[in-house]
Amino acid sequence: MKKIVITNGKIITPFRIIPEGTVVITGSKITTVCEGKLDVGNANIIDAKGHYVSPGFIDIHVHGGGGFDFMDGDELGFLKIAELHAKYGTTAMVPTTLTSEKEHLIKTLDIYEQAHKNNKNGAEFLGLHLEGPYFAMNQRGAQDPRYIRDPDPQEYMEILQRSNLIARWSAAPERNGAMAFGRHLQEKGVLAAIAHTDAVYEEVVEAVENGYSLSTHLYSGMSGVSRKNAFRYAGVIESSLLMDELDVEIIADGIHLPAPLLKLIYKVKGPYKIALITDAMRAAGNPPGESILGNKQNGLKVIVEDDVAKLPDRTAFAGSVSTADRLVRNMIEMADVPLRDAILMMSTTPARIMGIQDRKGSLLTGKDADIVIFDRNIQIQETIIGGKRVYKKS
Missing domain, CATH: 2.30.40.10 (Urease, subunit C, domain 1)
Structure with missing residues (x-):
């Protein structure tokens, strides 16, 4: 050779x-x-x-880029997204869906399977991340409320029959049936993650006991300290920082999380428990202006400005337009993190979280030759x- x-x-x-x-x-x-x-x-x-x-960057939560979204229902879109992010150092990724009806998810699985076979020039696909639809309505963010629901065993078991295509699934642990769902994911070898949730500490503890091991985009779409009848309750944010059993992923675009929060998360969790993610939508790599989050036919209209996607009324963020190189740069420049630790969070830690550390995530003899200069x-x-x-x- x-x-x-x-x-x-x-x-x-x-x-x-x-x-x-x-x-x-x-x-x-x-x-x-x-x-x-x-x-x-x-x-x-x-x-x-x-x-x-450097070892290649591993993005375990990404929705799109270059004008394409994984929810478009188009194999070409999958391939173009992979090629776009490869230009910014991503060598492997976990394509991520949005909350939708079951039929759309199954169609996306079919397209992913074909795109995986034909992906020759872009970041390697590591399996799909299903983000939803089992979320808290109050923490849905830009997820479509029409499809938010409780975990349905008949539904998720049917989808998980294709479990070799699904790498992770994010859900709110306080939804009815979420504990049985977490156990089933663990049995199938699928990473169970906590996301878009109003859970309190006690519910997070139960979730970890039932297979959940990752907090999806920490601080975004999740509960913090709340008060009920004068008593304070720790939310998912505090639980994720406190519990060593939980890994966390963060959108380090410098906007979703300002410098003080980046520094706090790094100080508490350390580089071996943090994965940097782009959470990028279709507008990543494109100039500012109008865009669409999700399916291009019926997705959510957004506006991209100030290096982030916003709802049209500018009341909230609607997605990231970051690329992996920017995440590393921000952790160094904004959070005062050493280069080696920033690379750990963009390669070694995500590889370990996804269970592929035996072949990816570091420059060691015998590993896959995924390398960025x-x-x-x-x-x-x-x-x-x-x-x-x-x-x-x-």
């Missing part, structure tokens, strides 16, 4: 940054990570030019997925 040698780079490993190192790729795998230069012989040479060489400003110079060079900055 033809080898690729990346030389003259600052290599980011799980343990350190090698000031001047070499990475050797054989086929689709990393076969060497070392200090200095290495004479491999007949190989394609990539001169990193002193830039950083970027400069000191986290501007992507090159993206390699499975040993294939899919993007190079012109």
Whole structure:
């Protein structure tokens, strides 16, 4: 097999940054990570030019980009979204749906299955994330209220018959039937996540006991401290920060969460419990202006300005337009996080959360050759997925 040698780079490993190192790729795998230069012989040479060489970014919550949404019902959209985000360093992603009727979800599963087979030039698909429809109405955000409902065993069991296509499912644990739902997800090997919820601490504890292990976009669409009959109750925000059993994901676009909250989450949870996510909608990578969240035919009209999507009346955010490079840059510049920790949260931790740490998330011998080269400003110079060079900055 033809080898690729990346030389003259600052290599980011799980343990350190090698000031001047070499990475050797054989086929689709990393076969060497070392200090200095290495004479491999007949190989394609990539001169990193002193830039950083990093594990590829793993986005476990993304809805779209480049003018496409995974809910459009179009295989081409899946492929274009994957290609768009690869340009910004994402080498693997979990395509995410929105609350909808069952028939639409099943159709999306069919399209995903075909797109997965034909995805040659974009971020690898790791399975679908079903975001809803089992949510709290008060915390629905931009989710369509017409389809919000309690978990229905007949419905979710039918959908989960295709469980090899579903990687994670987000739900509100206080909904009737949510505990049985969490247990069933765990039995099927599907990650159960807490999202769009009004739960209090006691309900979160029960959820963790019944298989839930991740808080979806912490602070967004979830309860904080509340008062009932003069007594205070911790919400999902406080529960997620307090409980070591819960991983958290955060939209680090610098808008959904300002710098003080980014710093707080990092201080409390640390880089090994935090996954950075774009939660990007179709407008990611496009200029500001009008856009649509969800299906292009009947989705929610939004306006993109100030680097975020908003409802037309500007009363609330309606989605992120971020890309993975921006998340890393923001954690460094806004939250004062070291580069290596920012990369952990964009690669190693999401890989562990999704149960693929044996093959992705770090630059180690034997792992998939998913690699990003970027400069000191986290501007992507090159993206390699499975040993294939899919993007190079012109």
